[in-house]
Amino acid sequence: MGWKFTEAAFKDLIVKLKADYTILGPKRFVGQGRFSDTDLIRYDEIESLDEIVWNEKSTFSPKEVVFPITQTLFYFIEEKFLEPKLDENKILIFLRPCDINGIRRLDTIHLRNGPQSDSYYAQLRERVRFVMMECMEGFDTCFCVSMKSNITSDYDMAVRFGDDEVLAEVKNDDFTRYFSLDLPRVEFTPGFVQENTIKVTVPDGGEISAGIYNHDMWNEYKSRCIACGRCNTTCITCSCHTTTDIFYDDNMRAGERRRTWACCHVDGFTDMAGGISFRKDNGSRMRFKVLHKIYDYNKRFGEHMCVGCGRCDDNCPEYISYSSCINRLSQVIQETDACVKIP
Amino acid sequence: MRENPMMPKPHKVIKIDLETDLESTFRIEVDTPPALGQFYMVSIPRIGEMPISISGIGPGWVDMTIRNVGKVSRAVHSLNEKSILFLRGPYGNGFPMDEFKGRHLVIAAGGSGIAPVRPLLEHYYRNPDEVDKLDLLFGFKTPDDILFRQDIDRWKSRFDTILTVDDACGIWEGECVGLITEYVKNIKLSEYDKMEIVIVGPPVMIKFTAAEFIRQGVSEERIVVSMERRMSCGLGKCGHCKISEYYICLDGPVFRYNEAVKLVD
Numbered sequence A: 001m002g003w004k005f006t007e008a009a010f011k012d013l014i015v016k017l018k019a020d021y022t023i024l025g026p027k028r029f030v031g032q033g034r035f036s037d038t039d040l041i042r043y044d045e046i047e048s049l050d051e052i053v054w055n056e057k058s059t060f061s062p063k064e065v066v067f068p069i070t071q072t073l074f075y076f077i078e079e080k081f082l083e084p085k086l087d088e089n090k091i092l093i094f095l096r097p098c099d100i101n102g103i104r105r106l107d108t109i110h111l112r113n114g115p116q117s118d119s120y121y122a123q124l125r126e127r128v129r130f131v132m133m134e135c136m137e138g139f140d141t142c143f144c145v146s147m148k149s150n151i152t153s154d155y156d157m158a159v160r161f162g163d164d165e166v167l168a169e170v171k172n173d174d175f176t177r178y179f180s181l182d183l184p185r186v187e188f189t190p191g192f193v194q195e196n197t198i199k200v201t202v203p204d205g206g207e208i209s210a211g212i213y214n215h216d217m218w219n220e221y222k223s224r225c226i227a228c229g230r231c232n233t234t235c236i237t238c239s240c241h242t243t244t245d246i247f248y249d250d251n252m253r254a255g256e257r258r259r260t261w262a263c264c265h266v267d268g269f270t271d272m273a274g275g276i277s278f279r280k281d282n283g284s285r286m287r288f289k290v291l292h293k294i295y296d297y298n299k300r301f302g303e304h305m306c307v308g309c310g311r312c313d314d315n316c317p318e319y320i321s322y323s324s325c326i327n328r329l330s331q332v333i334q335e336t337d338a339c340v341k342i343p
Numbered sequence B: 001m002r003e004n005p006m007m008p009k010p011h012k013v014i015k016i017d018l019e020t021d022l023e024s025t026f027r028i029e030v031d032t033p034p035a036l037g038q039f040y041m042v043s044i045p046r047i048g049e050m051p052i053s054i055s056g057i058g059p060g061w062v063d064m065t066i067r068n069v070g071k072v073s074r075a076v077h078s079l080n081e082k083s084i085l086f087l088r089g090p091y092g093n094g095f096p097m098d099e100f101k102g103r104h105l106v107i108a109a110g111g112s113g114i115a116p117v118r119p120l121l122e123h124y125y126r127n128p129d130e131v132d133k134l135d136l137l138f139g140f141k142t143p144d145d146i147l148f149r150q151d152i153d154r155w156k157s158r159f160d161t162i163l164t165v166d167d168a169c170g171i172w173e174g175e176c177v178g179l180i181t182e183y184v185k186n187i188k189l190s191e192y193d194k195m196e197i198v199i200v201g202p203p204v205m206i207k208f209t210a211a212e213f214i215r216q217g218v219s220e221e222r223i224v225v226s227m228e229r230r231m232s233c234g235l236g237k238c239g240h241c242k243i244s245e246y247y248i249c250l251d252g253p254v255f256r257y258n259e260a261v262k263l264v265d
């Protein structure tokens, strides 16, 4: 069973929810897009229903809600480590199934990779509730169906936006107390996109031979990729970061330890003291990223890291297509018969 | 309160020994002894953190031999005895000491790679019967780079030891000159199933030394290496140390070579 809201009733719900939640959703920033006369759509605090851009794909993912671009881990006063004061407000995010599946990948790394979970991530993450925006069509660069991340049941509420109504399914009863008593009930469960224009063939479940790592196919990216890291920053599942300390200009005895997103495509990611570094050329960085997303992570955790949101393809300034790269990789593997299926 | 794995704890520096122009060994107070081959994240507030192996273990302390190469290591080198150093850890898996028992062990270390194997050597120095035989093979760039000279002299009295320098610089009184790889064949190896080889050093040294042992008939499974990669968190979160499906900070730094050769950066 579901609920049916008129546009006015849903606007009213948002107002009521705002009393207890910080509401975040994909929002339009006019004229800030990558090309002239284009808009940027990114996650930000939502004041009213009209601000939620539900019928276009957001340029950036909602990653920064649970994993901020820069986060202070400690404030230092002399030799004292002080943890920042925790926010306690609850957070509600409007997001698509692929991004919910993507956040589950972030959970895996931050909470379950290794014996200790990341307390900063955990304390933010447990305050977050999901409103899944039904996504029946996808967009032209999406390939979530191939990545099996078009579907999720991990949401507190799911909504279908119509022209002048909103249908909702509620899984977390905490939300129904915000509904007015006369809200009409309807049959509603959300649907999911069943086919994308772009399809990728992922080399599933085999061992990749050494020949694939050294294959010519990566050479193209050597010169094409400019190591800007946009594919990493826009990716919902890229979780790498670097921790650095700073001291304040006006008081060297005080400072902070911060962590900031890091990108495996960008120079310096593997640098060690003594001038040693790995993956010096951009082709091997592309190889590293691609294999992490659709091979290494799967070997470790039993599902692919990439959720097929297509944002890396949307945002690469050099028009490198990661989805085409996966298909090419599968083809190369087939041709060279280098992928030995493990039963 | 939730436990914060990023929170370092203050530890007293008990003693500092100058080793070379660039390296010093810091003896630091700790409550619980780490496993041999593990590392700590060493922290100086407002400067940063860095991974450092344990180069010695004793009652209530650990040694760390730190090379002065950059921001954090420079700051550590400005500390004195009685200073406070911040640590979190220990992290990583350590050497498979049980699997070495009763075997003919060869420990090959290049340059500062000798630091993480020093606790192993001290362990076997005190418990020589734990292994069937122990051979040592050390290589340094020049005589001035030799670390733990007094320890090496002491170990020499109990174990067959080869100490070589790449460049004698006209001041080397030792017998061996040349790369460590050239001396692998001088070690008399036992039958296949009795051998265990430990190799620690820079990536290139590991690669060529392992190749030389393999040429002498040792199989990859009988070789153990300790790997170094860029690290930021030590906890399996930051991604810097990932190679193939492994995180060096969690699954390493110690790997069997048959596993290690399959990993691609």
Ligand SMILES: Cc1cc2nc3c(=O)[nH]c(=O)nc-3n(C[C@H](O)[C@H](O)[C@H](O)COP(=O)(O)OP(=O)(O)OC[C@H]3O[C@@H](n4cnc5c(N)ncnc54)[C@H](O)[C@@H]3O)c2cc1C
Pocket: A271, A272, A273, A274, B039, B048, B049, B050, B051, B052, B053, B054, B064, B065, B066, B067, B068, B069, B070, B071, B072, B073, B074, B112, B115, B116, B227, B228, B229, B230, B231, B232, B253
């Ligand atoms: C498992 C492990 C054990 C190590 N053991 C020792 C040891 O016993 N003695 C010793 O002298 N050195 C050791 N190193 C190397 C040591 O961590 C680096 O020399 C140190 O990080 C340099 O930091 P810095 O701030 O002085 O230099 P900078 O060049 O200013 O380094 C900046 C940052 O780069 C990173 N970084 C630089 N080099 C390395 C590196 N080699 N490995 C990982 N991160 C790096 C650090 O995060 C550091 O904060 C070890 C490294 C690893 C991974």
Ligand code: SF4
Pocket: A102, A231, A234, A235, A236, A237, A238, A293, A305, A306, A307, A308, A309, A310, A311, A312, A313, A322
């Ligand atoms: S790799 Fe590309 S398609 Fe896959 S989740 Fe990241 S941004 Fe989306």
Ligand code: SF4
Pocket: A224, A225, A226, A227, A228, A229, A230, A231, A232, A265, A315, A316, A317, A318, A319, A320
């Ligand atoms: S966005 Fe494109 S050019 Fe930039 S790092 Fe990624 S692949 Fe390379």
Ligand code: FES
Pocket: B230, B231, B232, B233, B234, B235, B236, B237, B238, B239, B240, B241, B242, B247, B248, B249, B250
């Ligand atoms: S050091 Fe951060 S994941 Fe290993």
